[in-house]
Amino acid sequence: MNFLKLSLLSILVVFFSFLNFLNISFLGVKPNFALAAIIAVLFFAGDIFEGLFLIALSSLILKFSPIAGKDILVYFFVCVAMLLIKKYLPWQNFLGSIVLVSFSTLLFYAFLFSNSIASPVFFKEIAYNIIASSFVFLVLSRFKIFNAPSGKIFNINR
Numbered sequence: 001m002n003f004l005k006l007s008l009l010s011i012l013v014v015f016f017s018f019l020n021f022l023n024i025s026f027l028g029v030k031p032n033f034a035l036a037a038i039i040a041v042l043f044f045a046g047d048i049f050e051g052l053f054l055i056a057l058s059s060l061i062l063k064f065s066p067i068a069g070k071d072i073l074v075y076f077f078v079c080v081a082m083l084l085i086k087k088y089l090p091w092q093n094f095l096g097s098i099v100l101v102s103f104s105t106l107l108f109y110a111f112l113f114s115n116s117i118a119s120p121v122f123f124k125e126i127a128y129n130i131i132a133s134s135f136v137f138l139v140l141s142r143f144k145i146f147n148a149p150s151g152k153i154f155n156i157n158r
Contacts, residue, residue, distance in 0.1 A: 005145055006050055009041050012136065013054050017061040029121050031128035034058050035075065035108065039101040040136035042083050043093075044146045055079040074111045078104050094137055101133040102126055 016037030024030065038058050045051040055076060063072035082100045089096045105126045109117050116122055140146045 002046060002145075005044075005046065006053070008145070009044060009050070009054060010057060012140075013037060013041055013058050014061060016132075016136070017058045020062060026128060027124060029124040029128060031125060031132050032105065032108070033132055034062055035079070035104055036101055036129040036132035037136050038079050039082055039104055040097050040133045040140065042079075042086055042100075043097055043137065044140050048083065051083045052080070055083065071112055074108060078107045078111075081107070094134070094141075097133055097137045098130055101129050105129050 013034075017034040019033040020030075024033075038055060041054055042051050045054060058079070059072055059076045062075065063069060082104050085103075086096065086100060089099070105122075106117070109122055109125075113122075
């Protein structure tokens, strides 16, 4: 475990988790900054334990109370599922983060807002989450400390 890398990823996760509390919306839709950032950050986490730590940190910030509600439990388990699915993607790069943030947003809506999946708000939120996640991924991939994932679309040799 690289302490500096984990610290920087933690600061990034904390920042984007706090962005969820601001009423930032585009065309009436609030992006899920925490979900978008955590999916991108998972590609740069060193191992599963770092990923779980970052997910738990984000969940704690989003719902700081002794009892977790349904929304935070769904958030936590969707993020953990994405952490596990990430390992089996045929690509470990930018395209993988776009696929996972789209799928995680779909799962989040399926569990919490199932009647809104066909709405324009849902499609706008997926687009905004992809943009936010792409931004985080591209910024992290510019720094050598994070050991950016392979640039290949299909990473056969793992």
